[in-house]
Amino acid sequence: MVTSRDNTLLKDLRKLSQDNTGYRKQGRIWLEGDHLCRAALARGFKPAVGVFCESFWPVAPTEWAQAAIKTIVIPDALMADISGLESPARMGFVLDLPAPVALAPGAASLILDRVQDAGNVGSMLRSAAAFGFSQVIALRGTAALWSPKVLRAGMGAHFALQLVEGLAPEDLDALTVPLLVTSSHQGFFLHQQALPMPCAWAMGHEGQGVGDALMTRASLKVRIDQPGGEESLNVAAAAAICLYASSLALTRA
């Protein structure tokens, strides 16, 4: 039982919870709430610390109570103090940040080129996991993948993926799979195009789209037919359509 707001662990947790890139300094991530914690356990992750609200601890399921190497119980008010949520969760796990992995050159991949919005990034991680894209590559300038907001929006997809952060466009030259981009103005329509699989789909900045460094490296530029007019799509919506189309190409092959 920890009751002091000044406890070192709780201070670290507050930073993890409130600082998007705090995990890089601490080498740990903060998973708040049942859903994320369950997703991590289901994928075989072993939490370093379990943190439980005093009011929840007596009724917490055994598999959670015993999941972490170390477990602490804190007053509900302290959990609210740590939490980044309007409705603080009743429990959370601290996880060691997975060790950095090298780029897998032949893996079906989603490349994020300076995507800014945490909700968009999280949504795209979910789509990648759902459609069999096992690797997500975040170029420098993309929202921090293990930040609390992206973790929440990812709903556990993080734990099903190989995540590579902080690459430069030239690092993508190591990929052996073809690089695909969408463009509003160039290329064939997605639905009329035979799609290679595995491949790497690149999705770009919300305002500026995919940068020139990737455009020039692309094997294939396609556009999504929009019979309703010139409205642009949200980047995570476009990603969902492209990743789904590629997964169908594989199903049908």
Add this chain to the structure above:
Amino acid sequence: MVTSRDNTLLKDLRKLSQDNTGYRKQGRIWLEGDHLCRAALARGFKPAVGVFCESFWPVAPTEWAQAAIKTIVIPDALMADISGLESPARMGFVLDLPAPVALAPGAASLILDRVQDAGNVGSMLRSAAAFGFSQVIALRGTAALWSPKVLRAGMGAHFALQLVEGLAPEDLDALTVPLLVTSSHQGFFLHQQALPMPCAWAMGHEGQGVGDALMTRASLKVRIDQPGGEESLNVAAAAAICLYASSLALTRA
């Protein structure tokens, strides 16, 4: 030139900008920033008030400076005070809220069943407009469609759509187009299914999905094949895939 923070118009603007449902009380909406304002003008909307930062006013394009019935210029600090954004825009328009419209029974429609997140709702409005779904129907409990956050996420799609808010599930009985829903566990795969068009796609609450009242009214339940596994899709990602699939059915017909 208005310089007092207590000016009635500015007080109203602050409320519009910071209160998600303020537009219902005031009967007006606040469009902040170039992109939204341009989208409204392009669709023929006539702003009631144009609001310009002092620093931007001398260089504002004539078509903006003359667009509104009334125009005011305010110190940059007052714009920051009104703004809901981290980087306040240099101009904005106040628009009369479009008059409520009746449900169009035969229109290709997107139904939002208690969707909570403003980013998701805005993304779905963009997808609806892009894929030729001219009507969006928000059931009670859905995020307020004309709130500043949904307006921003919608990127102008609001002005290309017929929006109907505050309906109950039984109001949908007036629709003459078939009601389609997605389900993780029931129905045919989307890509193996002939899709009727026009139709009405229903998308549900981020946690609970589409409610029973809509499930029982559905003509067709389909699921999106997810070869990557059991990860769930973000609701706006699922909507993009479904609306796109329907628009292709029309293109190919």
